[in-house]
Amino acid sequence: MTEEILNKVYEPDKVEEKWAVFWEKERLFHAAPESTRPPYAMVIPPPNITGSLHLGHALNNTLQDILARWRRMSGDNVLWLPGTDHAGIATQNVVERQLAKEGIDRHTLGREAFIQRVWKWKETSGGTIVKQLKRLGASCDWERERFTMDEGLSRAVREVFVRLYEEGLIYRAERLINWCPRCRTALSDIEVEHEESRGKLYYIDYPLAEEPDQRITVATTRPETMLGDTAVAVHPEDERHRGRIGKKLRLPLADVEIPIIADPAVDRAFGTGAVKVTPAHDFNDEAMGKRHGLPFENIMTPDGKIAETPRTRTFSGKTISEARSAVTQALEQLGLLRKVEDHTHAVGKCYRCKTAVEPFLSTQWFVRVNDPKNSLAGSAIEAVRKKKIRLLPESWENNYYGWMENIQDWCVSRQIWWGHQIPAWYCVGRDVGQCGIDCKEPIVARARPEKCPRCGSADLRQDPDVLDTWFSSALWPFSTLGWPSELQPTPEKRKEAEAMLKTFYPTSALVTSFDILFFWVARMIMMGLHFMKEVPFRDVYIHALVRDAEGQKMSKSKGNVIDPLEIMSKYGTDALRFTLASMASPGRDIKLAEERIEGYRNFANKLWNAARFIMMSLPEESERATGGAGTLSIADRWIQSRLHRTIGSVNQSLGNYRFDEASALLYQFIWHEFCDWYLELIKVDLQDGSEAQKRGTAATLTTAFETLLRLLHPFMPFITEELWAHFPHPGENLAVAPYPQADAGKLDAASEGIVREIIIDAVAAIRNLRGEMNIPPSEELGLSISVDRDQGRELFERNLPYIKRLARVSHLEIGVGLAAPKMAATVLTGAAKIYIQLDETRLNKEIDRLEKGLAKLEKEMEPVEKKFSDPLFLSKAPKEVVAKLDLQRGEMREKKYKMNNDLQRFRGMIDSK
RNA sequence: GGGCGAUUAGCUCAGUGGUAGAGCGCUUCCUUCACACGGAAGAGGUCGCUGGUUCAAUCCCAGCAUCGCCUACCA
Numbered sequence: 001m002t003e004e005i006l007n008k009v010y011e012p013d014k015v016e017e018k019w020a021v022f023w024e025k026e027r028l029f030h031a032a033p034e035s036t037r038p039p040y041a042m043v044i045p046p047p048n049i050t051g052s053l054h055l056g057h058a059l060n061n062t063l064q065d066i067l068a069r070w071r072r073m074s075g076d077n078v079l080w081l082p083g084t085d086h087a088g089i090a091t092q093n094v095v096e097r098q099l100a101k102e103g104i105d106r107h108t109l110g111r112e113a114f115i116q117r118v119w120k121w122k123e124t125s126g127g128t129i130v131k132q133l134k135r136l137g138a139s140c141d142w143e144r145e146r147f148t149m150d151e152g153l154s155r156a157v158r159e160v161f162v163r164l165y166e167e168g169l170i171y172r173a174e175r176l177i178n179w180c181p182r183c184r185t186a187l188s189d190i191e192v193e194h195e196e197s198r199g200k201l202y203y204i205d206y207p208l209a210e211e212p213d214q215r216i217t218v219a220t221t222r223p224e225t226m227l228g229d230t231a232v233a234v235h236p237e238d239e240r241h242r243g244r245i246g247k248k249l250r251l252p253l254a255d256v257e258i259p260i261i262a263d264p265a266v267d268r269a270f271g272t273g274a275v276k277v278t279p280a281h282d283f284n285d286e287a288m289g290k291r292h293g294l295p296f297e298n299i300m301t302p303d304g305k306i307a308e309t310p311r312t313r314t315f316s317g318k319t320i321s322e323a324r325s326a327v328t329q330a331l332e333q334l335g336l337l338r339k340v341e342d343h344t345h346a347v348g349k350c351y352r353c354k355t356a357v358e359p360f361l362s363t364q365w366f367v368r369v370n371d372p373k374n375s376l377a378g379s380a381i382e383a384v385r386k387k388k389i390r391l392l393p394e395s396w397e398n399n400y401y402g403w404m405e406n407i408q409d410w411c412v413s414r415q416i417w418w419g420h421q422i423p424a425w426y427c428v429g430r431d432v433g434q435c436g437i438d439c440k441e442p443i444v445a446r447a448r449p450e451k452c453p454r455c456g457s458a459d460l461r462q463d464p465d466v467l468d469t470w471f472s473s474a475l476w477p478f479s480t481l482g483w484p485s486e487l488q489p490t491p492e493k494r495k496e497a498e499a500m501l502k503t504f505y506p507t508s509a510l511v512t513s514f515d516i517l518f519f520w521v522a523r524m525i526m527m528g529l530h531f532m533k534e535v536p537f538r539d540v541y542i543h544a545l546v547r548d549a550e551g552q553k554m555s556k557s558k559g560n561v562i563d564p565l566e567i568m569s570k571y572g573t574d575a576l577r578f579t580l581a582s583m584a585s586p587g588r589d590i591k592l593a594e595e596r597i598e599g600y601r602n603f604a605n606k607l608w609n610a611a612r613f614i615m616m617s618l619p620e621e622s623e624r625a626t627g628g629a630g631t632l633s634i635a636d637r638w639i640q641s642r643l644h645r646t647i648g649s650v651n652q653s654l655g656n657y658r659f660d661e662a663s664a665l666l667y668q669f670i671w672h673e674f675c676d677w678y679l680e681l682i683k684v685d686l687q688d689g690s691e692a693q694k695r696g697t698a699a700t701l702t703t704a705f706e707t708l709l710r711l712l713h714p715f716m717p718f719i720t721e722e723l724w725a726h727f728p729h730p731g732e733n734l735a736v737a738p739y740p741q742a743d744a745g746k747l748d749a750a751s752e753g754i755v756r757e758i759i760i761d762a763v764a765a766i767r768n769l770r771g772e773m774n775i776p777p778s779e780e781l782g783l784s785i786s787v788d789r790d791q792g793r794e795l796f797e798r799n800l801p802y803i804k805r806l807a808r809v810s811h812l813e814i815g816v817g818l819a820a821p822k823m824a825a826t827v828l829t830g831a832a833k834i835y836i837q838l839d840e841t842r843l844n845k846e847i848d849r850l851e852k853g854l855a856k857l858e859k860e861m862e863p864v865e866k867k868f869s870d871p872l873f874l875s876k877a878p879k880e881v882v883a884k885l886d887l888q889r890g891e892m893r894e895k896k897y898k899m900n901n902d903l904q905r906f907r908g909m910i911d912s913k
Numbered sequence: 914g915g916g917c918g919a920u921u922a923g924c925u926c927a928g929u930g931g932u933a934g935a936g937c938g939c940u941u942c943c944u945u946c947a948c949a950c951g952g953a954a955g956a957g958g959u960c961g962c963u964g965g966u967u968c969a970a971u972c973c974c975a976g977c978a979u980c981g982c983c984u985a986c987c988a
Contacts (some may be wrong), residue, residue: 008948194985201988220988233988270987284986346985395917399983402916406984436963514983516954545982582936583926588918591925595937602950613947660927664935679947764954770942771954777943808945863932872968881931881969888932 006615006726010608012572015722020134028735029072029139031079033499035594040076041504042068044140045512045520048087050094055135055546055592056376056513058564058626059580061138063543063659066581068139068653069714070654071508073739080139083146086122088419088469089183089352095121095418111417111464113813118418129910132565137573137717139735146480147500148472149420155487156479157278157420157472158446161533165424165444169368169376170412172424172442175277176286177411179360180350181320181370186364187413188409188468190518192357201343201738202328203272205336209248209257216241216249216260216339219271221345222281223331224323227254227311231277233288236262238273252336253327254311255906261292296550298361302415320358365422365465368528369817376526377407383525388535392657393586396514398544403518408521412468418465425453428459474523477507477536500802501532510537513545539658544589545579546580567597574716575601581715584661604719605666610675611723611891613704617686618698630695634759634799635681637751639704648742651712665902666712674708677760684801711740758795759802761829766836769827772849773842781809786818786833796832806839822907826902828895850903854896861892 013820023029031041042064047057072078088105093116095108106114130134130145146153164170178187202223205215219230228252234241241260248257265288268277279289280296289296295591300368301307306323308316315323348357369377376588381404383389384397387604391397424442441636443449445855451458481504482488482497512521519542528536567576578600583590632640647671653662654798706729713720713734724734731737766781775781787793796803796814804812825846838846867873874882 006947009950014942222988265986267987275988282986282988284988287986322956345987399917400986529969588926593925596925598950599936601950606948609948609951611947616947649976664927668935676952767953768955769948774942777945777953860932867931869968870968874968876968877931883932892932 006608008609008612010572010719012574012604012718013569014137015536015719016568016573019718019721020137022233023139023733024134024142026733027143028733029068029078029080029141031077031141031145032501033496033502035077035503037075038425039079039503040068040071041081041507041510042509042511043081043480043507044083044138045087045510045516046083046146046473046476047129047133048090048762049084049122049129049147050087050090052137053129053560053564055580057133058136059131059543059546059584059590060405060511060513061133061136062577062580063541063584065136065138065577065606065717066654066659066714067509067511067657069717069735072139072735072740073713073737074176075709075738077503079141079144081146081504082130082133082138082140082142083263083476083480084126084148085473086147086149086419087471088414088416088466089185089578091118091122092416093183093352094447106417114417128131135565135568135573137577138370139717144281144400144480148469148476152184152418152482152488153472153479153592154477155481157473158423159484159487160475160527161423161467161471162444162446163531164406165900166668167374169371170365170444171367172367174361174363176281176283176359176361177364178348178357179302179362180353180355180357181302182355183350183416184302184354186360186362186411186413187357188470190353192270193354194282194346195349195353196344197347198342199345199347201271201341202277203338203340204252204331205338206249206252206276206485208244209337212250216244216274217272218274218276220276221343222316222324224306224320224327225249225278225281225299226276226327227306228278228280228297229254229258229276230279230289230294230297231258231261231292232274233261233266233277233636234274235265235268236264237554238266240266240273252334253313253315253330254313261288261294262287263291281359283359286359296361298386298700300358300360302360302640304358318358327513353583358841364411365424366469367410367412369407369410375553376530377404377727379529380404380522380525382527384537389525389537390539392539392541396503396540398515400517400522400680407522410468410473413463413465413467414468415550419469420472422463422465422467424463425446425449425452425460426463427455427457428461438460459474464691470519473520474527477510477524477528477530478505478532481505483531484680505532506535507537510540511541511543514542515545517542534743541655543584543586546590546592562592562594571597571601572604572718574604574719577717578603578663578667578715582667585660586657600667603671604716606671606675607716607719608723610679611705611726613679614701615726617682618702619694630697630699631690631693632700633682633685633689633693633695634751634754635685635802636700637748638681638755639674639678640700640746641752642669642747643704643707644742644746647707647711647740651739651742654714663715664711666715670708670712674704677755678704680806681755681759681802686806688801693782707740710734710737713737714739754795754799756830757829759799759806761831762796762803762834765827765829765834766803766809769825770807773825773838773845775842780808782811782837783809784813784818784835785825786819786835787814787816787831790816792831793817820902820905823906828898833898847903847910850899850906854899854903857892857896857899861896862894864889 045060067081068078076636099105099109102763133140133346160169178192180187180188199221201219201221203216203217203219204223204226207212217231218228232249234245244260245262247260249260266273277285277288277294279285279294280298281300297311299307299309299312304320306312306315306318315326319325349355350357360468381401384391384400391400423446424444425448426440426442443452448462449460452460478501481500483501485494485497485501487627488494488497510521524536528534564576575597579597646665650662653665682697682701686694689697706724706727709720709724715736723735766783770781784797787796793814793816800812803809820835821837823843825836825838827834827836866884868889
């Protein structure tokens with residue numbers, strides 16, 4: 001056993017890479033669909049290829065890896081499918097920035113060349129995150145890594161698009177959408193982040209066309225959009241404006257006439273009760289404009305400037321903010337700007353570049369999510385309501401319903417180049433084809449059609465837009481498994497895809513953070529149900545966000561980002577993983593402080609040193625082989641029992657996704673039971689025990705530690721695999737060794753009771769007194785133990801060596817009903833009275849201590865005694881509760897009596913001196 | 914505006930209808946042959962505030978306060 005001497009300090013960097021490479025090379029995480037073992041599948045939330053591992057990834061993938069390793073070791077056929085997301089806007093932005101440094105933009109490069117460039121970037125830089133995931137220890141089936149723009153996944157995207165179009169669930173329409181003027185693309189509703197900002201509320205006078213001295217004052221936060229006003233609305237029952245409804249106003253600056261309309265959506269209490277209506281630049285006004293058949297006046301260009309129209313005049317070409325000050329200035333000169341107030345309101349920002357989002361009129365593709373006959377959202381709601389999918393923690397369900405019930409059609413087209421180009425074609429240059437059919441209608445097809453089926457023209461142009469990135473990720477749980485299998489290029493691949501889908505869909509669990517619940521999870525549910533006729537996953541475990549120690553969201557601009565890679569090299573991957581697992585309490589954000597990680601680094605080191613001790617303590621292999629099984633000491637039976645209780649609890653906690661509980665159980669057991677007590681106790685056994693007992697202890701020690709490594713492995717895969725390799729064990733690799741299962745036969749309540757009540761309690765009590773009275777550990781104590789019955793005496797006698805060694809006691813006397821020696825302090829444990837010899841200075845100290853202790857005890861007893869004098873408590877409380885409390889009262893009374901007794905004795909001794 | 918969550922030891926957080934727990938930090942002692950990334954002992958909390966239900970509330974209910982988050986078309 002001593003062939004290798006391990007270093008005193010565990011050095012993670014010396015073992016981690018070795019095992020990561022080994023696991024992958026040995027294909028230990030490869031899942032085969034034909035296996036007969038129960039399937040367990042997860043798909044990774046695909047990180048962006050632009051990404052580098054941040055703590056959110058680290059948490060997300062640590063939790064998934066714990067589940068994957070746990071289920072795999074427990075005997076399941078685990079598929080954890082990895083991959084990355086092409087991240088349309090984000091990736092395009094990265095490459096565009098790179099181009100900008102070279103002084104070119106994508107338009108000079110052209111679409112084809114630009115896309116080539118992005119692919120090239122992906123080849124060189126897109127693999128970073130995958131390498132980092134491997135370093136984290138993620139036990140994915142790396143042979144099945146996917147990318148959202150893979151050929152197979154792109155095929156799935158086209159198939160889904162075409163089918164939805166054919167079913168009428170995808171359509172093209174002109175309407176107001178969220179537009180990022182910087183990215184120059186449409187965004188979906190949830191890609192807009194709302195941010196409170198301090199702005200102004202401008203009060204502007206609009207003169208009546210017929211009576212220019214009569215004016216209506218409107219209040220707006222965006223004066224520049226007045227150039228696009230096509231009405232002013234008031235509430236139909238508003239006394240102030242009633243007579244004016246239907247009259248015309250002269251819109252200042254634009255110099256056109258607009259009507260005053262009545263609409264109940266107007267809030268009479270806000271501003272002046274009159275609101276300008278700009279249907280082309282405000283979502284409210286769009287709805288109002290449609291209700292009243294108002295014209296839509298677009299006054300903006302796609303890059304967020306004032307367009308050139310008859311209305312915009314001198315303002316055209318100005319940016320929004322330039323236009324705002326120019327318009328207010330012009331109004332002021334005309335005497336039409338009545339007042340300006342401070343006003344805070346929410347401004348929509350692009351989630352990628354934080355530019356203010358503009359409501360913008362344009363033609364886009366939409367997914368109809370609540371079609372009355374075929375409601376994607378409706379089925380998705382039902383799946384959760386009927387518990388086909390569990391959201392964990394459950395509290396997220398309300399959020400989910402709230403969002404899904406108010407969901408609007410999903411704008412899926414984006415005016416960028418990097419992504420899945422929309423499979424729709426148009427006849428070039430023809431509004432109406434030869435056949436007389438309107439050829440503005442797109443031809444939606446799986447592949448480029450040879451000619452227009454309506455007019456026969458071969459001059460077709462594909463829709464330049466690409467699909468929202470989340471469109472392809474919505475298909476992730478089945479597209480990655482090979483759907484649609486019938487479109488696979490070869491019979492073998494077809495068969496493989498069919499098998500994969502059959503075995504692993506629906507997947508078992510999805511682990512994700514709540515910020516993409518709607519971006520991704522809800523859409524996967526909609527698409528999965530629609531195309532697979534089955535939910536995409538059973539459990540959705542929603543974890544928190546990782547924040548810094550102050551609770552701030554980590555961001556590069558704040559400079560409070562903790563880089564998990566730095567943490568891994570400083571403290572080890574296992575320490576980081578264990579920290580994240582231990583902090584993953586449901587429904588609470590994680591505030592990560594470095595000290596915590598340090599603590600778990602220490603834990604890893606503790607384990608390492610326990611292993612060193614065990615290796616040194618065990619006899620040579622040759623000796624171990626001979627001499628039979630051996631007998632177990634009380635410590636052996638105790639640790640076995642404790643171990644199997646822990647095994648049961650850990651399995652249970654993992655089954656409930658309580659990673660925090662499971663890691664706390666492991667930490668507590670390994671450090672405070674296995675190391676603090678068991679290893680200390682068996683020092684006695686291994687030194688003084690019989691040969692048979694030494695063999696038994698050596699065997700128990702080995703088995704317990706080996707089991708413990710298996711139990712801990714999902715949390716700390718590297719150090720456990722490394723240590724396991726040094727120990728005798730069944731099987732080849734820890735990563736695929738069986739996960740411990742609780743064995744009721746190993747539970748031993750009697751031994752647990754003895755170790756707890758006889759050994760640990762006595763040792764702790766003696767140590768406590770030693771500490772209180774400053775008796776140095778080097779000074780050996782003399783003491784007597786008094787028990788009530790012979791049985792107790794026997795128990796103590798049998799365990800005397802443990803107590804003597806752990807409490808550092810030299811001479812010890814045991815008896816039934818022993819009287820206290822002349823100068824001795826008493827400590828009570830549940831099983832005995834322990835007397836410790838004192839001298840005079842210590843006697844004084846002890847008197848002092850007893851006085852304080854008594855005062856405290858009396859205070860503690862007060863509420864308990866009070867209860868027993870309450871007749872209502874005695875009559876109404878359950879019997880067990882009364883009994884339990886009575887027992888406590890008895891103990892406290894006895895303790896008090898004993899302390900009083902001692903106190904008087906000691907005082908007497910001092911006085912008589 | 915609506916919804917959700919939080920408020921427990923100096924800090925970060927578990928937890929339970931029956932005299933409060935962990936880790937870190939702190940204090941004291943100890944370099945005893947696994948580990949100073951260690952060992953032993955200890956201090957420290959009217960469990961946000963106010964009411965209610967109950968024999969009993971940190972836990973259940975109501976209100977309030979503070980702080981987060983989500984969501985929303987008061988321009």
